[in-house]
Amino acid sequence: MNKAFTKIFVIFWKDMLMEFRTREIIISVLVFALLVLVIFSFAFGTGIDVTEMTAPGILWVALTFGGVIGLSRTFAVEKENSRLEGLMLCPVDRAVIYWGKLAGSFTFMLAVAVVVTPIFLALFNLPIFLPRLALVIVLALTGFAAVGTLFSALAVNTRARDIMLPILFLPVVVPVIVSAVKATAPVLAGAPWGDMLTWLQIMIAFDIIYLVAATLVFEFVVEE
Amino acid sequence: MNGNHALRNGILWGLGFALMIAALYMVFVYVPTEKHTGIIQRIFYFHVPVAWVSFLAFFVTFIGSILYLWKRQEKWDAVACASAEVGVVFTTLVLITGPIWAKPVWGIWWTWDARLTTSLVLWLIYVAYLLVRSLATEPEKGARYGAVIGIVGFIDVPVVFLTVNLWRTQHPTTIIFEGGLTTPMLMTLMVCIAAFTVLYVLLVIRSAGLKTMEAEIRRLRIMKAE
Numbered sequence: 001m002n003k004a005f006t007k008i009f010v011i012f013w014k015d016m017l018m019e020f021r022t023r024e025i026i027i028s029v030l031v032f033a034l035l036v037l038v039i040f041s042f043a044f045g046t047g048i049d050v051t052e053m054t055a056p057g058i059l060w061v062a063l064t065f066g067g068v069i070g071l072s073r074t075f076a077v078e079k080e081n082s083r084l085e086g087l088m089l090c091p092v093d094r095a096v097i098y099w100g101k102l103a104g105s106f107t108f109m110l111a112v113a114v115v116v117t118p119i120f121l122a123l124f125n126l127p128i129f130l131p132r133l134a135l136v137i138v139l140a141l142t143g144f145a146a147v148g149t150l151f152s153a154l155a156v157n158t159r160a161r162d163i164m165l166p167i168l169f170l171p172v173v174v175p176v177i178v179s180a181v182k183a184t185a186p187v188l189a190g191a192p193w194g195d196m197l198t199w200l201q202i203m204i205a206f207d208i209i210y211l212v213a214a215t216l217v218f219e220f221v222v223e224e
Numbered sequence: 225m226n227g228n229h230a231l232r233n234g235i236l237w238g239l240g241f242a243l244m245i246a247a248l249y250m251v252f253v254y255v256p257t258e259k260h261t262g263i264i265q266r267i268f269y270f271h272v273p274v275a276w277v278s279f280l281a282f283f284v285t286f287i288g289s290i291l292y293l294w295k296r297q298e299k300w301d302a303v304a305c306a307s308a309e310v311g312v313v314f315t316t317l318v319l320i321t322g323p324i325w326a327k328p329v330w331g332i333w334w335t336w337d338a339r340l341t342t343s344l345v346l347w348l349i350y351v352a353y354l355l356v357r358s359l360a361t362e363p364e365k366g367a368r369y370g371a372v373i374g375i376v377g378f379i380d381v382p383v384v385f386l387t388v389n390l391w392r393t394q395h396p397t398t399i400i401f402e403g404g405l406t407t408p409m410l411m412t413l414m415v416c417i418a419a420f421t422v423l424y425v426l427l428v429i430r431s432a433g434l435k436t437m438e439a440e441i442r443r444l445r446i447m448k449a450e
Contacts, residue, residue: 147376150376154356154369154372154373155356157361157365157369158356158359158360158361158369159359159360159361160355160359164352164355164356164359167351167352167355168352168356168373170348171345171348171349171352171377171380172349172376172377174345174380174384174387174388175383175386178388178391179387182391198390202383202386202387202390205383209379209383210376213375213376213379214376217293217372217376220293220371220372221372223368
């Protein structure tokens with residue numbers, strides 16, 4: 001078990017190193033997510049009454065669309081120079097590769113969220129320090145990474161690979177998007193825990209279901 | 225195709241045809257018009273069976289996908305894919321017949337109710353399934369990817385339903401189970417469900433047979449090229 005963790009970490013660290021050196025994914029996704037925030041603010045208006053209704057939605061549209069872009073990059077970079085084949089030649093279980101890539105995707109999305117969310121809160125004049133929002137973000141991004149890593153590996157081998165990932169990914173993560181928006185609203189409004197508990201439970205259930213299911217079927221996606 | 229298959233298909237066609245005629249007769253002539261909503265309620269006898277078949281179809285895709293990944297026999301993939309195709313067509317019909325009923329009764333075409341939203345999300349997932357299959361670089365990869373989506377997509381159904389149900393709900397749920405239907409109505413519904421189920425089985429057999437033949441032709445072409 002300990003060995004599996006080491007192997008997962010090695011694959012994860014490979015992605016981190018690549019990102020430190022190229023800065024290909026995080027910066028571009030970050031700029032894109034910020035743009036989504038700004039465009040949606042223009043589209044919906046920014047009066048106080050409007051903000052209450054639209055703010056949670058705007059945040060999650062930005063994080064979801066940014067997430068899709070980041071997820072599609074995680075396997076697209078492996079496709080260049082046949083790196084995916086190299087990865088497959090590693091003497092490790094396919095599930096280890098899945099968890100390694102998942103950890104990488106999750107970290108990229110989290111890094112983006114850590115920058116985007118405070119900017120979002122400031123732009124909408126909301127309190128900046130919201131630890132409960134961090135919990136919602138971690139749960140939702142885990143679900144995104146669980147489903148997205150699987151579909152990203154699948155989409156790179158189809159012809160219309162750029163559009164294939166969002167088409168596959170978005171309908172499946174509907175429960176996460178709904179729950180994340182519903183759990184964010186009480187946090188922004190300063191309502192008690194009770195209002196968000198159900199939605200947190202749904203996200204936890206979703207995360208567990210998809211982490212298990214994707215671990216089991218991932219090998220069928222990457223086999224040659 | 226051997227004699228057994230021909231006989232089975234003949235029986236199914238005959239049964240399907242008889243049931244469909246009976247269903248049409250019962251829906252348009254036999255069953256009384258519902259008191260409150262009027263003539264539009266008759267669409268219910270198509271809407272419910274079609275919805276039932278679309279869920280059945282995606283369940284069969286789910287099972288077929290598991291069996292394909294497990295046994296690696298092309299027939300399971302053919303069944304899974306054929307069933308998904310029929311399922312998408314039937315879900316489209318659900319999404320069309322629903323609003324036609326909803327507009328006069330609820331006064332709106334669409335509402336983000338649990339059943340409606342789940343059907344819509346299902347439709348989107350399985351359209352993606354068909355897209356991946358047609359855009360895969362090789363048929364064998366398409367079959368594997370399809371199977372993965374057939375499994376991962378189907379386990380999403382209860383989660384989507386639960387989530388959207390907590391979100392908001394408006395669909396008439398309990399009419400069928402609380403005895404709100406009179407005997408002629410229930411009988412009509414049953415005949416319609418039987419008719420559409422047989423239609424589904426026929427379509428899947430046809431489509432899966434076609435896919436098996438296509439695979440056979442591909443194999444022969446490769447053999448000839450070699």
